Amino acid sequence: MNEYIRKAKEEAQLGVNSHEGGPFGAVIVDKAGNIVGKGHNQVLKNSDPTAHAEIQAIRNACKNMGTHNLEECTIYISCEPCPMCLSAIIWANIKNVYYACDRKDAAEIGFRDDAIYEYFSGNNKQILKIKQINREECLDIMQQYKENSGTIY
Amino acid sequence: MNEYIRKAKEEAQLGVNSHEGGPFGAVIVDKAGNIVGKGHNQVLKNSDPTAHAEIQAIRNACKNMGTHNLEECTIYISCEPCPMCLSAIIWANIKNVYYACDRKDAAEIGFRDDAIYEYFSGNNKQILKIKQINREECLDIMQQYKENSGTIY
Numbered sequence: 503m504n505e506y507i508r509k510a511k512e513e514a515q516l517g518v519n520s521h522e523g524g525p526f527g528a529v530i531v532d533k534a535g536n537i538v539g540k541g542h543n544q545v546l547k548n549s550d551p552t553a554h555a556e557i558q559a560i561r562n563a564c565k566n567m568g569t570h571n572l573e574e575c576t577i578y579i580s581c582e583p584c585p586m587c588l589s590a591i592i593w594a595n596i597k598n599v600y601y602a603c604d605r606k607d608a609a610e611i612g613f614r615d616d617a618i619y620e621y622f623s624g625n626n627k628q629i630l631k632i633k634q635i636n637r638e639e640c641l642d643i644m645q646q647y648k649e650n651s652g653t654i655y
Numbered sequence: 656m657n658e659y660i661r662k663a664k665e666e667a668q669l670g671v672n673s674h675e676g677g678p679f680g681a682v683i684v685d686k687a688g689n690i691v692g693k694g695h696n697q698v699l700k701n702s703d704p705t706a707h708a709e710i711q712a713i714r715n716a717c718k719n720m721g722t723h724n725l726e727e728c729t730i731y732i733s734c735e736p737c738p739m740c741l742s743a744i745i746w747a748n749i750k751n752v753y754y755a756c757d758r759k760d761a762a763e764i765g766f767r768d769d770a771i772y773e774y775f776s777g778n779n780k781q782i783l784k785i786k787q788i789n790r791e792e793c794l795d796i797m798q799q800y801k802e803n804s805g806t807i808y
Contacts, residue, residue: 503789503792504788504789507788507789507792507793511792511793511796514793514796515796518796518799518800518803524800525796525797525799525800545723546723548723549717549718549721549722549723550713550714550717550718550723551713551717551723551724551725551743551746551747551748552705552710552713552714552743552746552747557705560703560704560705561703561705564702564703564704565702565703568702569702570698570699570701570702570703570704571704572704580793580796581793581797582787584742584746585738585739585741585742585775586738586739586740586742586743586746587739588738588785589737589738589739589742589771590704590705590739591783592767592771592774592782592783593704593705593737593739593767593771594704594705595704596783597783597784598783598784598785599783599784599785599786600785600786600787600788601785601786601787601788602787602788602789602790602792602793603790603793603794603797604787604790607790607794607797608797610797610801611797611798611800611801612801614745614746618742618745618746619775621745622738622772622775622776623775623776623777624776629745630744630745630749630750630751630752631750631751631752632741632751632752632753632754633752633753633754634735634753634754634755634757635657635660635753635754635755636656636657636660636755637755637756637757637760639656639660639664639755640660640664640667640733640734640755640756641756641760643664643667643668643671643678643733644678644734644756644760644761644763644764645764646671646678647671647677647678647764648763648764648765650671
């Protein structure tokens with residue numbers, strides 16, 4: 503068993519033992535092989551639907567490293583990341599992802615990861631109603647940012 | 656202009672003025688029309704790639720309301736949510752989303768929202784490498800959760 507997947511599973515076990523959320527854990531490893539961040543699902547403990555293992559691990563690694571850019575890092579997760587977490591991994595510039603259980607295993611125990619993937623595939627659109635309004639009235643703030651800041655990330 | 660979109664834009668302006676991150680703001684409104692959460696992009700200020708406006712607003716609303724379940728709420732955003740934020744909205748059980756600018760406008764000023772949507776559509780797969788390993792060794796923790804907890808959310 504991969505040593506970092508084992509660590510991710512240990513994180514998941516911590517969360518399950520303490521009833522902090524779902525059975526999911528993650529660790530982030532730098533290019534030297536050091537664990538620079540870790541986390542487990544704490545949705546229930548924190549009353550925070552975004553407190554998935556990967557988000558917690560990314561926030562932890564960024565805090566430890568003082569950057570929002572984890573481009574040299576790899577993430578190991580006890581279960582496949584949901585679209586929220588996979589997108590967070592992309593925003594963090596992490597390029598390599600290893601996971602153990604998958605979205606179908608998560609569905610088996612009642613989680614909606616697979617349903618959310620379906621939404622992004624163009625199915626399951628009834629999951630929410632989304633509508634664009636007032637675009638013209640808000641475009642100026644985008645332009646303002648481009649002119650004044652120009653920070654691309 | 657919708658009053659809540661105006662508030663979301665004001666949030667975005669706050670972030671731009673203070674250089675805390677991208678030009679994005681969000682407010683969350685309960686069924687009585689009260690603003691129960693708000694946020695703007697603070698990726699740079701917090702060194703946190705997950706600190707998008709919607710994530711900050713969801714965390715703020717959940718803290719204010721003492722729950723991870725915002726099913727009676729609507730979110731108003733100055734720009735279309737990226738897949739991370741849209742998934743967070745789904746996990747929070749928010750069913751109604753209004754946004755002003757969109758993913759193409761965000762791409763115009765250098766943000767990767769559209770590229771991440773493409774990834775979930777089955778294109779742009781080079782954005783990261785993802786691999787499943789050690790599933791069999793981790794399945795037991797999923798089963799353990801199902802037997803001992805059974806909390807579905």
